[in-house]
Amino acid sequence: MTILVTGATGTVGRRIVAQLAARGTPVRALTRNPAKAAVPDGVEVACGDLTEPGTLAPALEGVTGLHLITFGGDDQAPLENGRELVELAAKAGVRRVSVLSGWDETSVEEALRAGDLGWTQLRCVEFMANAFDWAKSVRRDGVVRVFGNHPGAVVHEADIAAVAVAALVEDGHAGESYLLTGPEALTPEQRVRLLGAAIGRELRFEELSEEEYRASMRAAGVDDDLIEFGVRLGAEPPPAAAVVLPTVERVTGRPGRTFAAWAAEHAAAFRN
Ligand SMILES: NC(=O)c1ccc[n+]([C@@H]2O[C@H](COP(=O)([O-])OP(=O)(O)OC[C@H]3O[C@@H](n4cnc5c(N)ncnc54)[C@H](OP(=O)(O)O)[C@@H]3O)[C@@H](O)[C@H]2O)c1
Numbered sequence: 001m002t003i004l005v006t007g008a009t010g011t012v013g014r015r016i017v018a019q020l021a022a023r024g025t026p027v028r029a030l031t032r033n034p035a036k037a038a039v040p041d042g043v044e045v046a047c048g049d050l051t052e053p054g055t056l057a058p059a060l061e062g063v064t065g066l067h068l069i070t071f072g073g074d075d076q077a078p079l080e081n082g083r084e085l086v087e088l089a090a091k092a093g094v095r096r097v098s099v100l101s102g103w104d105e106t107s108v109e110e111a112l113r114a115g116d117l118g119w120t121q122l123r124c125v126e127f128m129a130n131a132f133d134w135a136k137s138v139r140r141d142g143v144v145r146v147f148g149n150h151p152g153a154v155v156h157e158a159d160i161a162a163v164a165v166a167a168l169v170e171d172g173h174a175g176e177s178y179l180l181t182g183p184e185a186l187t188p189e190q191r192v193r194l195l196g197a198a199i200g201r202e203l204r205f206e207e208l209s210e211e212e213y214r215a216s217m218r219a220a221g222v223d224d225d226l227i228e229f230g231v232r233l234g235a236e237p238p239p240a241a242a243v244v245l246p247t248v249e250r251v252t253g254r255p256g257r258t259f260a261a262w263a264a265e266h267a268a269a270f271r272n
Helices: 011-023 082-090 107-114 128-141 157-169 189-198 210-219 225-237 247-252 259-266
Strands: 001-007 025-029 043-045 062-069 096-100 117-122 142-144 177-180 204-207
Touching: 001 011, 011 157, 025 177, 062 082, 062 157, 082 107, 096 157, 096 204, 117 157, 128 142, 128 189, 128 259, 142 189, 142 259, 157 177, 157 247, 177 247, 189 204, 189 259, 210 225
Parallel strands: 001 025, 001 062, 025 043, 062 096, 096 117, 117 177, 142 204
Antiparallel strands: none
């Protein structure tokens, strides 16, 4: 049994690879650039591009479990070839699939729903890792500037990965759509305080107006669609964003990791 992880060098996929390797499950990491991919000892690396299914045959050889992302390319464009990807997986002998969905479903979820592979959908509102966006201004000025200060039950990437691992190695998760949250709903300001405590520096929190936010994003070269998305999220996050759910603990048997733990783990990225 080999599990192929796509997005294996990314925020969540990297954790899935590490957790599977740690439990001794044969795991193969898909990347477009094997020379740059750093994976734990014993993990196979396979070269392939999800937008070019013709490149995936060697990666899928002997694979019974598959973790899928739903975008391809550095602009994170939604995959449009879900049907082809799912057909290739089924032909290769894949029996269990976990899918990390984005905000909107893509051709990947559509194809899985229409097919007969056992698959588990993972959905999240906000990753704890988004706090990396604050690293530069924290290191430089000890300040975090955000638009919107609503509570969010941000989820640790390692917990998303742990749920994916459960879905890939255990029975009983096929057909489930898991909305994953962290163990507490925290405003950005509360997260900034916890981050300050973790790095031993008092941090300033500044709330931007919508106009200031737009201007700062434009200055950073962020494209218009992403700015509009940020404005919508900052002004009026979906109600689900602040609701703490027991899913991580129910599926993994351990409570979700806290933001304080995330901050301690990544403190070095926020220090000069
Ligand atoms: N951030 C949040 O708060 C949040 C909330 C909800 C949902 N999500 C969703 O979570 C997902 C992950 O987001 P992320 O920002 O953390 O991304 P990420 O995992 O850091 O994305 C990069 C990964 O995608 C791989 N990749 C990109 N294009 C590829 C292609 N054409 N073929 C094969 N692999 C490809 C990269 O592999 P190589 O470069 O090694 O080839 C890399 O491993 C997205 O669907 C996002 O919508 C995020």
